Amino acid sequence: MSNPEPPPTDPRRRQAVALRRAGLSRRQIAERLGIPPDHTLTTLLAGEPPPAWTRRPNAKDDLKAKARELRRAGRTYDEIVAALGVAKSSVSLWVRDLPKPVRPRARMREMSEARWGPYREVQEALREATRLSGRNEAGRLTDRELFLVGVALYWAEGSKSKPYRRQERVVFINSDPGMIKVFLAWLRLLRVDRDTLGFRVSIHETADVAAAERFWADLAGIEPSALAKTSLKRHKPATVRKNTGQDYRGCLVISVNRSADLYRRIEGAWAGIVWSTEQMAAST
Numbered sequence: 001m002s003n004p005e006p007p008p009t010d011p012r013r014r015q016a017v018a019l020r021r022a023g024l025s026r027r028q029i030a031e032r033l034g035i036p037p038d039h040t041l042t043t044l045l046a047g048e049p050p051p052a053w054t055r056r057p058n059a060k061d062d063l064k065a066k067a068r069e070l071r072r073a074g075r076t077y078d079e080i081v082a083a084l085g086v087a088k089s090s091v092s093l094w095v096r097d098l099p100k101p102v103r104p105r106a107r108m109r110e111m112s113e114a115r116w117g118p119y120r121e122v123q124e125a126l127r128e129a130t131r132l133s134g135r136n137e138a139g140r141l142t143d144r145e146l147f148l149v150g151v152a153l154y155w156a157e158g159s160k161s162k163p164y165r166r167q168e169r170v171v172f173i174n175s176d177p178g179m180i181k182v183f184l185a186w187l188r189l190l191r192v193d194r195d196t197l198g199f200r201v202s203i204h205e206t207a208d209v210a211a212a213e214r215f216w217a218d219l220a221g222i223e224p225s226a227l228a229k230t231s232l233k234r235h236k237p238a239t240v241r242k243n244t245g246q247d248y249r250g251c252l253v254i255s256v257n258r259s260a261d262l263y264r265r266i267e268g269a270w271a272g273i274v275w276s277t278e279q280m281a282a283s284t
Helices: 011-021 026-033 039-044 061-072 077-084 088-095 105-138 143-157 177-189 209-220 260-282
Strands: 170-174 197-204 231-233 251-256
Touching: 011 026, 011 039, 026 039, 061 077, 061 088, 077 088, 143 170, 143 177, 143 260, 170 177, 170 260, 177 209, 177 251, 197 209, 209 251
Parallel strands: 197 231
Antiparallel strands: 170 251, 197 251
């Protein structure tokens, strides 16, 4: 038979509450009062929370605290799960009251690199292998091969005479240092007098003009003072330019003085290349 509930005026109530607030457990209070730790003691202690030391510790309290700390540091659910080894549902429950972190650009780049970096490394290795294969396939050029390459190079990138404006003069302009090197080697093959060459830089006015002049002069094997006056291109505010940065050096213009005969030779050689390919196509 259960013990009857003590009346509110039970003198044991005040004593039980005082012992509870002093930090005693139910068993300790029951022993002090000489009563069993049953419903009667529960009634005497109604409304009084147990002391913290009597609470059963939660093994996940530390994990929850760490999860919240990581969330405040800007970590995603997946990152917290990976760091703590807990279920994603638990992480969501623990940190759902915290604001979603705003990712700085540097952090986003770091995450992108971690995800795609290995893939890009593989792709770059494949590209490099293909480039090396192409380089080996080209091999060392003979004089005839360099001659044909130079003719095609000039006809694609060089200045050409027009029927409405005959101007038989060799002028080559390009921004690719490799193209400039090949063209200069081609001029040497044709024994063009070095003294007949003129060099000029063409570049946007907002670029590092002095650095570009030094770069092209070194490539051409001349002093910067030997360059003709640089042509500066006006920048249009409405234009979005992509050729900017430290690697932007504009273009080098190479002109050959007294080059009418050389121009006609190039024009004829190109016509010969076209005729030859037409004959090859006709014979297949």
